[in-house]
Amino acid sequence: MFNKILIANRGEIAVRIIRAARELGVGTVAIYSTADRDALHVHLADEAICVGPARSTESYLNMNNILSAAVATGAQAIHPGFGFLSENSKFARLCEEMNIKFIGPSAKVMDMMGDKINARAEMIKAGVPVTPGSEGEVHTTDEAVKIAEEIGYPIMLKASAGGGGKGIRKVNNVEELVPAFEAAQAEAQAAFGNGAMFIERMIFPARHIEVQILGDSQGNVIHLGERDCSLQRNNQKVLEESPSVAIGHTLRQEITAAAVKAAQHVSYENAGTIEFLLDESSGKFYFMEMNTRVQVEHPVTEFVSGVDIVKEQIRVANGNELSVKQEDVTFSGHAIECRINAENPKFNFAPSPGKITNLFLPSGGVGLRVDSAMYSGYSIPPYYDSMIAKVIVHGENRFEALMKMQRALLEFDVEGVITNVDFQLELISDPHVVAGDYDTSFLGNVFLTEYQKED
Template identity: 75%
Template sequence: MFKKLLIANRGEIAVRIIRAARELGISTVAVYSEADKESLHTILADEAICIGPAKSAESYLNMNAVLSAAIVTGAEAIHPGFGFLSENSKFATMCEEMHIKFIGPSGEVMDKMGDKINARAEMVKAKVPVIPGSDGEVFTSEEALEVAEKIGYPVMLKASAGGGGKGIRKVEHKEDLTAAFESASQEALAAFGNGAMYLEKVIYPARHIEVQILGDSFGNIVHLGERDCSLQRNNQKVLEESPSVAIGATLRKKMGDAAVRAAKAVGYENAGTIEFLLDEKSGNFYFMEMNTRVQVEHPVTEFVTGIDIVKVQIKIAAGEALEFTQDDIKIRGHAIECRINAENPKFNFAPSPGKITELYLPSGGVGLRVDSAVYQGYSIPPYYDSMIAKIIVHGENRFDALMKMQRALYELEIEGVVTNVGFQMDLISDQYVIAGDYDTAFLMETFLPNYNKDEE
């Protein structure tokens, strides 16, 4: 096992990793930007080292600075968390060259699955169902028009090197495609340095279902069931749950087997997530993409399986074999996660940085967990993602989990900054959400239009 681990991240995921490492008896190194000097992860870690100014590009995305911090402190491994350098194949390869263990898949596998065109080709080979779409990258709007004519409208334009909702456009009609292509391609070029796109047919209505997988260096790969992430705003997840109410035992096995097949096809090692779109009418599901890192919503899977995904990540990276087989994985009860953001729902969810003057995080009872890096008196910097906490609950069944989440959100108090707590309370109390009757369009097309009317 490693003696010292560097966490190349910030916020609640950095705190989450530090806690897991401490429970494994590993000392930790936090890196921080000048804006994060007073952050909780710098306080909890055994050592903390500043790696640059507030801007991510000059600190958390600065590969040389992160690696220098690892070398100076004698860290044997780096956990990238999610975001920042977590899916950067160059960084993973640089770690390997410096004989520092990157906690995640190899740079080669990351390239295979991070590039959506390559990933699609690999899935076809592995007999994993894929969404009808372009066979490769599309570089011009003229090419895009040809593909769209073949597969039929509506289509989804996606950045080949994309992620996090960037470079994505839904196109309903032929006359809108050229403008949408140019806009998405420019956004992708600015965000990822690559303006190449690909097209997929829109599967609608659909559920966004993702399957958590874990693979060790001995070829053992298991799945930990699915998460339903269909409640999204502008392609960003808002609330997640496990298991999905739309999936029964037979379909769960089919999707789980497909996810394992996908991971085995590329020789996957460590934690990853296979994302599918599920057509509820036909029962057909289609591969969308693979996330080659731990997910924001991993706690719901931890609750229903009893498996600490972050600890397993570290153990796999240290060369240990999985301590369980697929037969050992049992889904127990139901878990829900709400993302708490410093944002203003009344003003198009604009970020709301500032000082937290009062804070009470819900606690008490079985099956309640709060992952956060904020504290009373902490100032939320304006430079990073607006998520400040995750409320995660686990119940014997879905209704039990829903009621527990309502109770937790009712207790949560954050003063000094505007948050989406009220919005999440309204969402979790909505009749359609309570019934489990929602898809990827529900939040934007049904809930928010009525919600905004009520706010007027």
């Protein structure tokens, strides 16, 4: 096993990785920007090293500084978490060249599956269903207009190198196409340094279903079931649950088998997620993209499967076989995760950085977990993502999980900054959500319309 790993991230995911490594007896190195000098992950790691100023481009995205930190501290591997450099094949390749293990898939596989256009082509080869769309990169509005006419409206514009909801636009007709394409392309260029786009026919209404997979260097690939991530705002997930109430036994077998087939086709190693759009009316599902990293919502899968995904990541990167086989994986109960952000839902979800003057995180009882890097007296910097905690619950059934989440959110108390706790409480209590009657359009088109009327 590794003696020491460096965590190339911050916030709750950095804390999560440090805790998993410590339980495996592995030493940890935290990196931090000058704005994160007092962050929890800095205090919890065995060592910590500053990699640059507050701006992420000069610190958490600074490959040279991060690799230099790994060399200086003797770290044998780097865990990228999610976001930042987690899906950057150049960084993974640099790690390989420097004989530092990247805790994730190889740069080659990342290029194959991280780029949405390449991924579509590989999934077609693997026999995994994909949505009708453009054959390759789309660079101009003239190309976009022609392809959209062939596919038929409504369509989705997506950044080829995208993620996190960036560079995505829904287009209903030709009049909307040109301004939407230009805006999405500019956003993609700014976020990823790559303005290449592609076009897909929009599956609507749809459920966003993703399947957690794990693979090792011995060729073993397993799935850990599915998550329903349909509650989204601006293509950003707000609440996730497992299993999905929209999927029965037969469809569950089909969609998880397709995900394993997809991962096997590219000889995938480490943790990854195959994402699908499900057309509930027809029961057909379509490959959307693959996330070649651990997901924000991985704890719901850990609750229902009993498998520690982050520990498996570290073991697999070390060359070990997966600790479980598919026949060993059993699923129990229902899990839900709510993302708690420092933001103001009543003011268009504007970020709310500032000093936390008092903090009480919900606790007590079986099946409740809070992943956070917050503490009383901590000042949330304005430079990074607004997520401050994840509340995850597990119950014997969905109703018990819903009630447990309501209880947990009622206990969550933070002073000094505005959060979306009350918003999440209303969402988890909404009759449609309680009934499991929602799709990807529900939060934006139905729930928020009513929520904003309350002002």
